[in-house]
Amino acid sequence: MRSAFQEELDLISEQLVQMSRLSATALQRATASLMGTDLNVAQQVISDDQLIDALRRDLDNRAIDVLARQQPVATDLRQMVTALRMSSDLERTGDLARHVAKLTRLRYPAHALPEALRPLFAEMATTAEAMVLRAGEIIGSKDAGGATELMKADDTMDRLHREVFQTLLEPGQTWPAQVTVDATLLSRYYERYADHAVSVALRVVYLVTGVWHDETLPGDDGRYPGSVPRGDA
Template sequence: MRKAFTEELQFITDQLVELSRLSAAALRQATEALMTGDLELAESVISADEHIDAVRRDLDTRAVDALARQQPVATDLRMLVTAMRMSADLERMGDLARHVAKVARLRYPARVLGASLTPTFARMAEVAQDLVTEAGRIIRENDVEAVSRLMVTDDEMDDLHREVFRTLLSEEWDSGVEAAIDATLLSRYYERFGDHAVSVAHRVVYLVTGEWGADHLDIDERLDVTEVSQPAGLTRPAG
């Protein structure tokens, strides 16, 4: 019985790592669609989000079933509960990638980003990939020592987020209101993607140590209070 339970816990861990991989792939493809105006690629990211949702549902179902059947205590209980919270973060990262793809689809065949913002968003995408890839490794290896380094990387994402606003508020900005709104939303999507990766990493710290750090509480409050939803206007009109 214990062997079967241990195998189930390992499978759940593997699913979390897979969710991190899927979210990374979704954002990478959404960014490519954004940069190139590739409508087909944007549509594929939007459609593929259902698979991410399905993996999250399966993980949560397995965790609830294990809670009911095994009545775990101590570390095992913490692992199952924490896994469900991490799955929510990772699934939300997939949603944010979908939002990026929807912006690309909405503006097709036009390019969303002008020359002044393209380098900043290209770097934001690279940083986001680093964050989610490292978060997946932290899950797989329970590497709590790497969390502080992850936060340093997230600091760069925050700096880039501020750089977008500096560009939008500068006297040189001449691309209009619609482009400014798109850039504001996109910047928030990438920045929140990074915040969720950091949240996942902090949950691993809790899983291993049983303690929450002040940094985790701060990031959780930010996500709870300022999480961005897909605006109703960012959908492709029927017909």
């Protein structure tokens, strides 16, 4: 019985890793469609989001079935509940990639972004994609220390997010209202995408340690000072 339960847990973990990879691919392609005004690629990203949604439904159904059949307690229960929350985070990253593609489709054949803003968004996309892929690796290895790495990457994303607004508000620079709105939305999509990757990593910390860290950076020694355990369940 225990062996079968562990196999289910391993499969759920593999599905989470697969979701992270699908999401990274979706964002990479959505960004390519944004930069190149490629309607076909944008449409494919929108259509393919159903694959991530289906994987989340399958994972959630599997987890609920395991909860019902195995009645896990303590650490095992924590693994199942955490997996359900991580699947929600990863499904949301796929939705955000779809939003980028939808905005590209909405503005086609015009560019949604002026050329001056594209380098900033290209860097945001690269950062976000790397973060969700790393989140998948952290899930697979149960590397609680990886959360520190992702939170530092999120600092980079936050800086880029601010730079977008600084550019839009630059004195003497006048942007059309539509450009301002679109750039604001897109910046938010990428920034939130990165936030979900961090959330996944923090859930892995909780899974491994039994302690929830509300986006508090661990100490340099790899330990998590000042946190309050929530119990083993």
